[in-house]
Amino acid sequence: QVRLVESGGGSVQAGGSLELVCTVASGRAFSSYVMGWFRQAPGKEREFVAAIGWSGGMSVYADSVKGRFTISRDNGKNLVYLQMGSLKPEDTAVYHCAAKTMEGTWSASGTYMYWGQGTQVTVSS
Numbered sequence: 001q002v003r004l005v006e007s008g009g010g011s012v013q014a015g016g017s018l019e020l021v022c023t024v025a026s027g028r029a030f031s032s033y034v035m036g037w038f039r040q041a042p043g044k045e046r047e048f049v050a051a052i053g054w055s056g057g058m059s060v061y062a063d064s065v066k067g068r069f070t071i072s073r074d075n076g077k078n079l080v081y082l083q084m085g086s087l088k089p090e091d092t093a094v095y096h097c098a099a100k101t102m103e104g105t106w107s108a109s110g111t112y113m114y115w116g117q118g119t120q121v122t123v124s125s
Contacts, residue, residue, distance in 0.1 A: 002026040002114040004097045009119030016087050022080040022097030031075040034100045037082045039093035051106040060106050087123045094118040
């Protein structure tokens with residue numbers, strides 16, 4: 001069983017920054033999971049934001065956040081981070097942390113087995 005808890009959300013003005021943190025409790029080695037961030041805005045489908053491999057050496061990003069967001073992980077502390085910069089109003093959403101094994105496309109939400117409850121990010125213009 002894997003439990004994920006997100007924190008760090010809040011309200012910020014456009015152009016500002018926020019850092020989200022995902023705390024992972026797992027009976028299996030945390031480093032064996034690919035970790036991802038997804039977001040869902042009101043009335044929209046959940047969309048991929050970023051994902052990072054087990055060692056932190058490989059990461060992928062949605063085009064909409066590339067160059068503005070950075071995903072990282074600390075396997076010693078069971079933490080995953082999403083550093084968000086140059087925030088835009090369209091980044092407003094509930095952000096979810098998720099975990100999966102190595103198999104499957106990293107950007108596909110259906111391949112993730114475990115999900116957190118999410119944290120709200122609101123960006124005002």
